[in-house]
Amino acid sequence: MSCPIGVFDSGYGGLTILKDIVKEMPEYDYIYLGDNARTPYGTRSFDVVYKYTREAVLKLFGMGCKLVILACNTASAKALRTIQQVDLPRIDPQRRVLGVIRPSVEAVADFTKNGHIGILATSGTVASESYLLEIAKIHSEKGFLVTQQACPMWVPIVENNEMNSPGAVFFVQKYIDMILQVDPQIDTLVLACTHYPLLRSVIDLFIPKEITIIQQGEIVARSLRDYLYRHPEMERELSRGGQIEFLTTEKDGMFDKMAALFMQADVTSRHVEL
Ligand code: DGL
Numbered sequence: 001m002s003c004p005i006g007v008f009d010s011g012y013g014g015l016t017i018l019k020d021i022v023k024e025m026p027e028y029d030y031i032y033l034g035d036n037a038r039t040p041y042g043t044r045s046f047d048v049v050y051k052y053t054r055e056a057v058l059k060l061f062g063m064g065c066k067l068v069i070l071a072c073n074t075a076s077a078k079a080l081r082t083i084q085q086v087d088l089p090r091i092d093p094q095r096r097v098l099g100v101i102r103p104s105v106e107a108v109a110d111f112t113k114n115g116h117i118g119i120l121a122t123s124g125t126v127a128s129e130s131y132l133l134e135i136a137k138i139h140s141e142k143g144f145l146v147t148q149q150a151c152p153m154w155v156p157i158v159e160n161n162e163m164n165s166p167g168a169v170f171f172v173q174k175y176i177d178m179i180l181q182v183d184p185q186i187d188t189l190v191l192a193c194t195h196y197p198l199l200r201s202v203i204d205l206f207i208p209k210e211i212t213i214i215q216q217g218e219i220v221a222r223s224l225r226d227y228l229y230r231h232p233e234m235e236r237e238l239s240r241g242g243q244i245e246f247l248t249t250e251k252d253g254m255f256d257k258m259a260a261l262f263m264q265a266d267v268t269s270r271h272v273e274l
Helices: 015-024 046-062 073-078 080-091 101-111 123-128 130-138 154-159 166-182 196-206 216-230 252-263
Strands: 005-009 030-034 067-070 096-098 116-121 145-150 188-191 212-214 244-248 269-271
Touching (some): 005 015, 015 216, 015 252, 030 046, 073 130, 101 188, 101 212, 101 216, 116 123, 116 130, 123 130, 123 145, 130 145, 145 166, 188 196
Parallel strands (some): 005 030, 005 067, 116 188, 188 212
16 A cells, blocks of 8 residues: 655645655655645634644545654644644554654754844744744753744735735735844744745845745755654655645645645645545
């Protein structure tokens, strides 16, 4: 039976992660699942994000995935721990669900010179304080100063393909100005939502050149390769057909058009119910 790697996001944003994972490891099979019908997750409560994410993970398990990547910061912040600690031991201890926050947090130390770090994320990720907690845990001795800024309008702008509109410029500038006012010394800024790379050309207009912007795709892809190297028992299970299947909880035609933009390739998806 085929054993693809499952990649899940609340909508299109996870495609920015999938693209880099596939570039790094084209040999495996993948299933991408976007919960476009219920996006955005970023403004929803812990319980709702957990419920939706759990449903998506179970769907991907049911389709043969033994390894699922939550290519969504909000789901990683609000659902990952409970899924790992409560659900997996009950469902199947051999399966794995990994998130995007840990690899991103590990990477910040490679970029910052002055220890002033900015996190741009959804309201949900900011409220969870996952980045603050993980940075404090992993880099405890380094004394990093971390400033968070919620950017609640950015995901709807991306999901509605308004990335090149005047509204996008307004809201991108607004949140960047806000975070740089709080800490003008920030030298490393994490785009801690998988949708945000799609706003990168607008973001670049307002970020001073000396600030390093961290996008998660390459970081997550490298971290996954490293994980599979360290876990040959999982790597052996994965099927190697180089196929990608796209699933969406919305109308498939709508998904295909937008996803093709993000993947820079033709996409044919299938509608699923969770
Ligand atoms: N792309 C997701 C993230 O990385 C969530 C966007 C949303 O659904 O609000 O946080």
